Structures are given as structure tokens and as C-alpha cells.
Amino acid sequence: MYNTPSPMLPPLPYPALHASHSGVWIATAEGTRGLSRGEAIRIAADTPVLLLNAPLVGQRLGHPELNGLDLLELFAFLRPARFMVPTPKGLARACGLEPPTDDAQVAALLRDAAAALLALAEGDWPEREGAWHGLQSLGRLRWPWSAALGQRIAKPERAERWLFSKLPEWEEGAPRPAPRTITLDPTEVAERLARLTGASAERRQGQRDYAEAAAQAFAPRSVPDTPNLVLAEAGTGIGKTLGYLAPASLWAEKSGGPVWVSTFTKALQRQLGNEGERLFPDAAQRRARIVTRKGRENYVCLLNLEDALQGGFAGRAAILAQLVARWAAYTADGDMVGGDLPGWLPTLFRRNGSTALTDRRGECIYAGCPHYRKCFIERAARASADADIVIANHALVMVNAARGRENQTRPTRYVFDEGHHLFDAADAMFSVALTGQESIELRRWLTGPESGSRGRRRGLAARLSDVASYDDAGGRAIAEAVDAARALPSDGWLQRLNEGEPFGPIEALLAAVRGLVYARDANGSADAGYGLETELTEPDAALVEAAGVATAALDALLRPMVVLGRRLEAVLAEAPDWMDGPARARIEGAIASLGWRVDTVGAWLALIARIGGPADPEFVDWLAVDRVEGREFDIGLHRHWLDPAKPLAKTVLEPAHGVLVTSATLRAGGDWDVAEARSGSVHLLRPAQRFEAKSPFDYPNQAEVLIVTDVKRGDMPALANAYARLIAAAGGGTLGLFTAIRRLRAVHARIADRLARDGLPLLAQHVDPIDTGTLVDIFRDDPRASLIGTDALRDGVDVPGDSLRLVVMEGVPWPKPSVLHAARRLAGGGSAYDDRIVRARLAQAFGRLIRRADDRGAFVLLSAATPSRLLDAFPPGTRITRTTLDAAVERVRLSLGPRLRHEAGEAASASIGEA
Known part of the structure; x- marks a missing residue:
């Protein structure tokens, strides 16, 4: 089908530029050398240069509008819908190259990676179909990679099937009958759980008890407008995901009805999708039986995309549209936010038009659209109507319940994972x-x-x-x-x-x-x-x-x-x-x-x-x-x-037959009355069933809490120094949490360069031009890296192992004063209401630290004024010590530093401590 390009094309003659917080380097055919930021900007302005993540490099050089041949754009074109961590190490892994050992080697790697990717374009790779067609459009837009690819990608001998002709059409099916009324046998639930965990897995009684309790949500309903509601708090490590998937999948199989599993974070949605392999090892069966649903604004709109491709976009946004079109031809589900579109791709295009490619305005014309039969949104809706397990999110569940079009296929069974966020999701939905x-x-x-x-x-x-x-x-x-x-x-x-x-x-x-x-x-x-x-x-x-x-x-x-x-x-x-x-x-x-x-x-x-x-x-x-x-x-x-759980109960819970609300911190730092109030249980006719499973982790030996008493509140130099010394003592692997973006940015500006010089990269939400999901991917991939951010990183971040061994909070996470908070505080018990919020936030932040049985770590709170009454937010038996910063740094160095001392070296802590 394809002609063969000219063989043995010479490598690109362009230099490669790399900039980090520790310096700037340029690699040419003659070798690699360091240079100043000003010289790097002059070279990039005069000569096409190879880059990895141009916006990030431009930010580090102080020249945000830096342009060049970005290897991430080349990868997105050649490997659409494929995952890659957008770092030198991730690029090397994707190209089959030896990863660099330090920043000085990265520029040379970029030249080798460019050669490897361009060599791929000369062959017949899996995503070749449509590449030549897309390249013609990109050439007219003067995409920097067009000339190099044009020499290597041959014109097909016959017309390619491209985006709109390549996408399959969905088919209408008969309406799904109502679920049969069944009762789950506890023995069968236990057997299903054993199959999901595997014959060689350690038998965990807590997980078995949890699965048996979760099964009560799938019992036949006996009171109209009142579901069988189960509130289940399962500590980290119980294995609650498989614990509720066991009865959920068994009920779906026997009743013929769907179970909607709802999460608050996209990270947990992805994790649930991965767990689906245990339920249905066959990929085709898994796609039919497990469907992920999100709001319309998450999916690419084919009509908007067509408009962008036909001139609706201009400049760099038009290039983004062409790369998204390449992805749309190979995507599994059309999900642009948390799906298989690389999260870093839209961020490469400042003032990008990615949001205009989704249906954020509610302008869908449904069957009046020429692409209606191929629409990703409609396909997901129809697939979910016949699925066993539908993985959704709290917002979508509430939107569908309040004003959805799918009333005839409305589910009768829900599992709300990350249930401690139900109150906040309802607050946003019904406001x-x-x-x-x-x-x-x-x-x-x-x-x-x-x-x-x-x-x-x-x-x-x-x-x-x-x-x-x-x-x-x-x-x-x-x-x-x-x-x-x-x-x-x-x-x-x-x-x-x-x-x-x-x-x-x-x-x-x-x-x-x-x-x-x-x-x-x-x-x-x-x-x-x-x-x-x-x-x-x-x-x-x-x-x-x-x-x-x-x-x-x-x-x-x-x-x-x-x-x-x-x-x-x-x-x-x-x-x-x-x-x-x-x-x-x-x-x-x-x-x-x-x-x-x-x-x-x-x-x-x-x-x-x-x-x-x-x-x-x-x-x-x-x-x-x-x-x-x-x-x-x-x-x-x-x-x-004032109480959004009231419309939540009326709109979502009452029509359901069974609901499981579960979380590791379901009681939000209080007792069961708090869980019942925030879940809507108090507004139902029947009381909820309660279940609690303690975490199996050995917190007294796996973790400790250090409360630093000599970092003065409001002293920015002291705060930055504390973060720098603690990160250095741990050799990286630190998650830093802030309650204000301004302080986060100020700390990052003071310590990023110093840490980088010691080989400890610092990533920052609200600073680095990278989406939060990609920042977490980079953090997870490099045990020497640290990540600082705000609330979005306090919950839903799953980074087990050495990549996260220290959590540092800048202070007690008191709720922000507001009119709404003041009203709820008055109705909820005054200071006790504030304390519940703080306990929940501390518990959620601490929960990032120990994710599996062999994890070890420390939790540091930089607040001398931490009230003792809040310390029961941490697991019972966890060692809690009030100490000075010097003692905390030494404790972190002794307990965590030796694990990576052969990489980090003992000099890092001392050098930054002196600074």
C-alpha cells in the first residue's frame, strides 16, 4: 500500500537544547557544552533547535515564547494514543535508548531520540495509516517537523482511510430489561473475591468482611424510595476496590443489570479501568462489559474537530487540531481529559484550543450532526446501557439523575468510592x-x-x-x-x-x-x-x-x-x-x-x-x-x-435500590453521625448499615509524624529553607502540600535551582506548564523527584514505593473563611465543625504516604501551633513527635536517606542546609 522512501537519510543537522534548574546545555555533532540562558535564547532564535517540552524549556530560560522542534509533538504525531512520561528518561524508554544519568547528557539524548523517531517514520509502523494525509495539512501550517517527516513518509499507493472514514459506527440495540431480583450468596461473593485476588494472593480477612458488608447494598429493596444504603470505611490497604467489585460483578452477572461505580478523581477512574483486567482478562469482552463514562465536556466533539480542521482554528491551535485528529483516529474512547490523549499535549500549545474541541457549551445537535453515528459520547452512552460495570464520576451521576436523557436506562445500584467527596460534589451540582x-x-x-x-x-x-x-x-x-x-x-x-x-x-x-x-x-x-x-x-x-x-x-x-x-x-x-x-x-x-x-x-x-x-x-x-x-x-x-446532602438524597439516593458509599476517610474526622449527615443517609426513611475495617498496615513501624515547632508562620525564607532541607534529607521522593498558591510559588522560586544542582528535581503545580496528572506521572517515575502542590494533590494520588516517602505540609489546613463556611460552621457545631474538616484533610494527606505493606515514610507538619486535639486524625499507634527543624531533618535523613543514599549522596542535605 505504501511507497518506500529514500533510504539512508542523513540525521537532522539541528542542535539539541536542554534546560533545567541546574543549568543549560546544547548538543551538536561536535559534542555537548554548557551555556548561559541568554546565549541559549539567542541560539534558539537564530537556529531551529530540538527541544523536549518547549513551554517548560522556555519557562526555565525566561523566554515563554520559545519555539523549536519539540520531540513531544513528533511523538504525538507518530505514536497517537500512546502513553509516554514526558521526561528525558521517559523519552529514552519510548525510543529504546539508554536513559541519561545526569542533565548534561540530556541534550545528546534528544538528538539520538529524534533520529530514532524519524527512523520509525521511514518504516511501516502500526499508526502509519493517515500519517501522510495529516502531514500534508501540517505542512501547509508550517509545522516545524513537516520537512523532516516529508522526506521519510511516502505517499500511499491508494487513498488512506482517514479519521472520519476510519471511525466505526455505533449501533442501536434493544432496550435492556429491568434487572432481575436476586439475593447474593455470601459464599459466592467470597469465591468471586478469591478469583479476583488470585489463588496465590494472601488471604485478608478484612477484605473478605468488607466484601460481605458491601454485598448488602445489592440486596432486594424492601421500602419504596429508600435504598439499601451501606456506609463502609475501609482503611488504606484493605483492598476495597476488589472488595466491592466482587459483589458488584456477581450481582450484574446474575441480575442482568448494570452497576455504576462512581469516583471523585480521574486517577481512581484509571485505576478501576486497570482492575477490570481481573474481571475480564479478554480485552474484547472487557471493552463490552466495563465502560468508563464521563461528562460530555471530556470527549472530543467530531463536529468541532472538523470545523477546526477546515479553518476554524489558526496558528498553533490549528496544529494542535491536526495532532488531535491523529489521536482521534486511534483512541479507544475519545476521552481528552484523563483518557489516552497525552495530558501533556494540550499544554504544549499556549492559549491552546483543546477546550474548543469538546462540547463545553451544550450546543450538541445530536442526530442533526453528520458524525452522530460515530460520536464518542453517544457510543459511550450506548455501550454503558449494556455494560456490567460503568465507571463514572460523582458529577456525572448527579447530572444524569437531575436532568439526564437516559431515564429508561437509569441504574438501580451505585458504588460511590471516594465517598468522603459526595458532599462537596453535591454542593457543586445543586448550587x-x-x-x-x-x-x-x-x-x-x-x-x-x-x-x-x-x-x-x-x-x-x-x-x-x-x-x-x-x-x-x-x-x-x-x-x-x-x-x-x-x-x-x-x-x-x-x-x-x-x-x-x-x-x-x-x-x-x-x-x-x-x-x-x-x-x-x-x-x-x-x-x-x-x-x-x-x-x-x-x-x-x-x-x-x-x-x-x-x-x-x-x-x-x-x-x-x-x-x-x-x-x-x-x-x-x-x-x-x-x-x-x-x-x-x-x-x-x-x-x-x-x-x-x-x-x-x-x-x-x-x-x-x-x-x-x-x-x-x-x-x-x-x-x-x-x-x-x-x-x-x-x-x-x-x-x-446549607445541606447539599438533602437534594443528593432526593435526586440520587431515593430512586436507587442499593448504594454503597465507601472511603478510607468516610467519617471525615468525626463519628458515624458525620458520615450519615454528609452522605444523605439522615434524609432517608431507613438508617444506613455501617461497616468499618481498620488498615492492615503497621503504622507504628512504617510511618511517623513530625510536628516542627520552630518555623515561624509567615516567615517565607524559613518556610522555603525547611522544605529544601527536608527534601534534601530524604533524597527526593517528597510530596509538599500548600494551602495557598502564592506561598507555593514563592517556595519553588527559592529552592528549585538549589535542589536541582544536587540532582533533586522539583516539580510544581501552578508553576510548571504541565497538567496535574502528568506531574504525578513524572513524580511517580523518578524516585529522586519531588512534587509540590495544593488540594488536588492531597487526595487521589496513588504513588506507592520509594517515589513517595515523605509528605510535608506547610501548616494546619484550616478551612478558608467564607460566607458559606461561616453558615455551615454555625449550623455544624462551631469550632468542632472546623476540627472535623482539618482532621479529614490531615488523614487524606497522610494517606498518600503508606500505600503498600513495604512502604516506609514520614509526615512532617510545619506548624508549632498544631492543636493536640487534631492528632487523632492519624492512625492509632503512629508515633507523633514535636521537634525542631534540625532534629526533624536529621530524623528524616536517618530513616529515609539510607534507602537511596547510593544515589543521593550525603552532601545534598549539608549543602542546602548551609544555604
Whole structure:
């Protein structure tokens, strides 16, 4: 099928540039030499250079717009949908080369890796189909690798099957019957667990007891609108994943119904996908029986991608679209966020357009899309309808329960892993925000593109006029809704508010909100650059007056939207001759999407009605100006449930027949009453069943907690020095947790270079231009590396072994003061409510440390003022010592340093300690 390119092409003549915190090197055919940052920038500006992760190299050189031939882009083109850790070591492994032993060898490796990848392009590799076609488009976009690849990739003898012709179509199936009513035999559950763990695995009684308790969630329901709810706290190491998969898979097999396993983090979703190999070793069977589901915004939209490929994107974003198209032809599921699209790929493109390639705007036209039969989202939805195990997330489960289109295939059994996050997920799901950002998105959804905008965005009339205008009522409703939407904020609204010239009733309302928030700033936060908020009580006259006008505008918008929804429902009921299956699916999708917006506008009206009116004790309402480093990015009114577990119970739990809520820290630092309140159990007719399994790890001998007493709060040099000395003493392998991004960045700036000179790389969330998932992959891959970050790293990070042997927290993780927190604190017991939150956060952070029986580690808390009452957050028997920094460093060096002393050397701690 393919012609053969010219053999024995010479290697690329370009130099390779590598920059790290320890220095800068360039490699040419003559050899490798070090150079200054300024010289490196001059060379890169004048000569094409080979790079690995150009944004990261540019950041380290102080030249963010650095360009060159990025080997990550070349790998993404040649090896789409393949995993690679984006480091020199990961690149060497992917190319079959010897990894470098220090930074000075990396530049030479880049030249060898480029030669190896280009040699691959000269052959017939598995992902060759479509490469020549894609390269032609990339050549027109002047992609730096086009010339080198063009010499090596031959034109196919016949036309290639490319993206849209290559993707398979999904097929409709008969509706799945309701699950059969069965009762699980405890003996069969134990046998299934034994099969999953393997005959040679050690028998763990705690895991067997856990599986037996979890099976109670799969018993037949006996009370209407009340599930069999099991709350199960299983300490780290119990093996709860296989513990609940055993009864879940057995029930799905015997009943013929699906079990939805919901997580909070994408990391656990990936882990569950890997565990599926134990259930179904055959890959084809596994794909059919286990399906991962995420929200629509996670999947590539083929219509958006087609638009980008046909000129909707320009510049570097157009190159990204071409590389995503290469990936889309080989992806397993089309998941762009946490799937098999490399997490590092979008970050290579500053101001990238990756989010525009997904359906984040709710503009899907369903069966009206030319790619509907190949849509990844629709394929996943249909696959999950016939699957045994559906791996989802808390947000998707709640969205589907509240406004999903899949009511006929709604599951009856749920497993909520990471159940301690259910309360927070419900809080986000059932909240209301009337802000500039939210309202401008609604305007765009209704009216379509603003003048001069690019892309495929279409308004309500363009999407629905052909079906809604079945009679005059539908057409009039669309026209009235579009006209009323012009009262919503439009482009440039923030600037107009800053200039005191709002346009329209909603912008006027937001201007009144802004004025009142700044007027009530009592702590000087306006000058500090932080976000501002104030309670929605005692509004001034300007806000009350603006609320009245805004109410009339939103009511004028809501009425035609409701009429249009009813008209679409009538079209479905009348079933005219032209309505085939795809047309019905399109209208059903439009009804669901429109219903979501109707509910949103209705909630906005209820929130505005609170201005000048009585407070509703069920809700917490406030006004806010959101800012980042002093720059305003949103303004609005907010409403949250005081207890979001109430709508969680009503919407998700009551319709289910059985629910298992499980976590290693389910009780959130309190007792079972806390777990029942935060899971929604207290709002059900029947009490939940409780189960607890202690961790089997020997914490007294595997871990210790050191509370450092002589690092003064607010002393940034002392904080940075503490982190540097502790990381050096452990020889890397440190997870550093911060409660503020500013302090994280300040510490990183002070210590990264010094640690790098001792061979201890420091990765940083919110600093390195790399996504969080990839940062964790790099951290896991290198036992000498350390990673610092914020809340996202405190939970859901699974790094067993030497790569994580020390956890350092900058201080006690007290909750951030806010209007919402103050209301819940008052309702939840005052300081005891704060203590529960802190205990849960400490327990979650400590849980990152010991992940398997042979792990060893230390947990360091840099806070002299740590109250003793909070220390029961750590496992019983764990040694807890209050000590000075010097003693803590020495303790870490003696207990952890020897494990890697042959690599780290004893000089690192001393050299940084002197600094």
C-alpha cells in the first residue's frame, strides 16, 4: 500500500537544547557544552533547535515564547494514543535508548531520540495509516517537523482511510430489561473475591468482611424510595476496590443489570479501568462489559474537530487540531481529559484550543450532526446501557439523575468510592450562580456568535428552527427567546462595569453587586488582590432597584423558552411523518438541553427574589467579585444549599435500590453521625448499615509524624529553607502540600535551582506548564523527584514505593473563611465543625504516604501551633513527635536517606542546609 522512501537519510543537522534548574546545555555533532540562558535564547532564535517540552524549556530560560522542534509533538504525531512520561528518561524508554544519568547528557539524548523517531517514520509502523494525509495539512501550517517527516513518509499507493472514514459506527440495540431480583450468596461473593485476588494472593480477612458488608447494598429493596444504603470505611490497604467489585460483578452477572461505580478523581477512574483486567482478562469482552463514562465536556466533539480542521482554528491551535485528529483516529474512547490523549499535549500549545474541541457549551445537535453515528459520547452512552460495570464520576451521576436523557436506562445500584467527596460534589451540582460568565454563556447558546467571532457556534434558531417551526408557535417562541436574550451580558461586559457603563438590566444588576461588595469590604482584601464576597443581607437601594429590572428581563426570557420546550414535546407526541429515529433523538436532546436552561433561569429568578425579601433557611446566599492576583474575572450572586446532602438524597439516593458509599476517610474526622449527615443517609426513611475495617498496615513501624515547632508562620525564607532541607534529607521522593498558591510559588522560586544542582528535581503545580496528572506521572517515575502542590494533590494520588516517602505540609489546613463556611460552621457545631474538616484533610494527606505493606515514610507538619486535639486524625499507634527543624531533618535523613543514599549522596542535605 505504501511507497518506500529514500533510504539512508542523513540525521537532522539541528542542535539539541536542554534546560533545567541546574543549568543549560546544547548538543551538536561536535559534542555537548554548557551555556548561559541568554546565549541559549539567542541560539534558539537564530537556529531551529530540538527541544523536549518547549513551554517548560522556555519557562526555565525566561523566554515563554520559545519555539523549536519539540520531540513531544513528533511523538504525538507518530505514536497517537500512546502513553509516554514526558521526561528525558521517559523519552529514552519510548525510543529504546539508554536513559541519561545526569542533565548534561540530556541534550545528546534528544538528538539520538529524534533520529530514532524519524527512523520509525521511514518504516511501516502500526499508526502509519493517515500519517501522510495529516502531514500534508501540517505542512501547509508550517509545522516545524513537516520537512523532516516529508522526506521519510511516502505517499500511499491508494487513498488512506482517514479519521472520519476510519471511525466505526455505533449501533442501536434493544432496550435492556429491568434487572432481575436476586439475593447474593455470601459464599459466592467470597469465591468471586478469591478469583479476583488470585489463588496465590494472601488471604485478608478484612477484605473478605468488607466484601460481605458491601454485598448488602445489592440486596432486594424492601421500602419504596429508600435504598439499601451501606456506609463502609475501609482503611488504606484493605483492598476495597476488589472488595466491592466482587459483589458488584456477581450481582450484574446474575441480575442482568448494570452497576455504576462512581469516583471523585480521574486517577481512581484509571485505576478501576486497570482492575477490570481481573474481571475480564479478554480485552474484547472487557471493552463490552466495563465502560468508563464521563461528562460530555471530556470527549472530543467530531463536529468541532472538523470545523477546526477546515479553518476554524489558526496558528498553533490549528496544529494542535491536526495532532488531535491523529489521536482521534486511534483512541479507544475519545476521552481528552484523563483518557489516552497525552495530558501533556494540550499544554504544549499556549492559549491552546483543546477546550474548543469538546462540547463545553451544550450546543450538541445530536442526530442533526453528520458524525452522530460515530460520536464518542453517544457510543459511550450506548455501550454503558449494556455494560456490567460503568465507571463514572460523582458529577456525572448527579447530572444524569437531575436532568439526564437516559431515564429508561437509569441504574438501580451505585458504588460511590471516594465517598468522603459526595458532599462537596453535591454542593457543586445543586448550587446556583447568576454571574457574568454564566449569563454570557446562556446568551451565546441562545443567540449564536457575536459579530466577527470564529468557529462553529450556532444559536437556537439555527439549531431548532426546522423542527420547532412545525407550526407558528415554535417559530415565535424561538424569535422571542433570542430577542429576550439580548438583555443578557455580551462581550466586553467586565470592561463596561469597570468603567461604570453597564449595558442592559443584567449588567446593571452585576454592577450593583460589584459596588456593594467593594463597599462592604471590611478586611482590606480589595487591596490584597483576593476575591471578595459579602452576605446577601440588607441590600442597598441600588441593588434592590436593579433586581426588579433584572427580574422582568429574565421572566421575559423564561416564558418563550418554556413555550418552546412544550412545543418540542408536542412534536414528539404527534410524531409527524418526517420524524424518523434520528430526528426523534435530536428533538429529545434539544428538550433535555432546553430544560436545563429553563431550570437555570428559574433558579436565577428565585435567587433574585431573595434580594430585599426574607431569607430561606435552606440556602446560603451571597454576592462575590472573583479575582486572580487582583484581576477581576467574574461577578455575581451565589446560592448553595446549607445541606447539599438533602437534594443528593432526593435526586440520587431515593430512586436507587442499593448504594454503597465507601472511603478510607468516610467519617471525615468525626463519628458515624458525620458520615450519615454528609452522605444523605439522615434524609432517608431507613438508617444506613455501617461497616468499618481498620488498615492492615503497621503504622507504628512504617510511618511517623513530625510536628516542627520552630518555623515561624509567615516567615517565607524559613518556610522555603525547611522544605529544601527536608527534601534534601530524604533524597527526593517528597510530596509538599500548600494551602495557598502564592506561598507555593514563592517556595519553588527559592529552592528549585538549589535542589536541582544536587540532582533533586522539583516539580510544581501552578508553576510548571504541565497538567496535574502528568506531574504525578513524572513524580511517580523518578524516585529522586519531588512534587509540590495544593488540594488536588492531597487526595487521589496513588504513588506507592520509594517515589513517595515523605509528605510535608506547610501548616494546619484550616478551612478558608467564607460566607458559606461561616453558615455551615454555625449550623455544624462551631469550632468542632472546623476540627472535623482539618482532621479529614490531615488523614487524606497522610494517606498518600503508606500505600503498600513495604512502604516506609514520614509526615512532617510545619506548624508549632498544631492543636493536640487534631492528632487523632492519624492512625492509632503512629508515633507523633514535636521537634525542631534540625532534629526533624536529621530524623528524616536517618530513616529515609539510607534507602537511596547510593544515589543521593550525603552532601545534598549539608549543602542546602548551609544555604
